[in-house]
């Protein structure tokens with residue numbers, strides 16, 4: 001028994017993958033149905049999640065591989081998702097850089113001492129030992145890859161540089177992001193310095209996740225929308241590209257091909273550029289029409305998204321109709337169904353289940369007719 005347990009610890013001898021529709025769709029290959037998963041599929045809308053998290057600190061939960069594994073698996077026990085995303089948070093990177101981040105109930109992530117001026121960059125750890133600081137995420141991924149028993153692929157993720165930079169300067173959520181944008185206008189050099197530092201850590205972090213067992217990677221640029229096209233092109237896109245290129249180059253050398261997804265929320269103006277930024281999949285929020293996204297990306301990449309998370313408040317029959325239209329807009333090839341952002345905490349889990357079933361049912365029928 002002890003030997004078995006020990007064997008389970010390493011990032012090798014993983015159970016064979018039984019459902020690879022998500023990976024095939026990411027590569028633009030044919031599938032029997034359109035794969036589906038939801039951002040924030042592990043979350044407070046599930047009673048079992050709330051029970052498990054009750055009374056525990058959020059980031060302590062993130063630091064426990066066993067807890068992350070359990071929370072990642074919870075939604076798979078309920079719904080027929082075609083992929084799982086490791087339970088963690090994008091803000092573990094600022095923590096690895098030496099910043100204090102707390103999750104405050106009712107307020108969200110909070111940095112007691114955010115970066116105020118360029119001198120504050122000196123407070124950040126210059127050379128982060130990613131294996132040491134974020135090894136708990138790698139352990140969570142390895143453990144989950146074993147416990148998921150090959151049911152579906154496991155997605156690793158990271159926040160993108162600009163989104164992390166904006167949290168580190170704002171100190172938490174913000175409507176205007178004016179403190180972080182002030183840096184872009186007033187301290188462009190220091191901004192690029194910070195974004196470069198973050199990019200270096202993110203590349204190593206994503207590669208570490210793959211070495212630990214992640215079968216796909218998603219990069220969240222959740223705060224893209226606050227940047228206009230000019231700032232996006234200067235402060236987001238080059239770093240997103242650099243991340244994909246460096247991760248892919250490194251993996252190629254090792255003979256590995258791990259699909260990468262970029263999700264730049266509210267960056268509809270950048271969809272063409274994102275489709276040529278070395279990612280396999282472009283994730284979309286609901287503000288962009290599926291058919292026009294297809295036309296604008298010209299079949300160069302797979303697409304993921306993009307039902308309005310609020311559409312899950314609709315009655316189940318209506319959800320089914322909305323899903324059907326979405327599938328018709330995207331087409332069934334090179335497409336991964338998802339919401340345009342995370343599942344909201346007050347969502348009825350049954351409606352999430354209805355979404356998953358509708359994607360499978362309609363897409364199977366559509367593919368049969370082709």
Ligand SMILES: Cc1c2[nH]c(c1CCC(=O)O)Cc1[nH]c(c(CCC(=O)O)c1C)Cc1[nH]c(c(CCC(=O)O)c1C)Cc1[nH]c(c(C)c1CCC(=O)O)C2
Nearest residue numbers: 039040041042043085086087088089090108109220222342
């Ligand atoms: C911006 C961002 C964060 N974290 C993340 C993003 C990018 C995606 C996005 O745009 O939403 C990424 C994230 N956070 C979480 C995941 C886990 C995997 C999954 O999607 O199921 C992922 C992929 C767990 C989480 N991260 C968080 C929760 C909810 C809090 C809890 O469990 O107690 C979960 C399930 C907390 C969190 N963490 C963050 C916020 C804004 C919040 C919400 C705060 C609140 O609503 O109170 C930062």
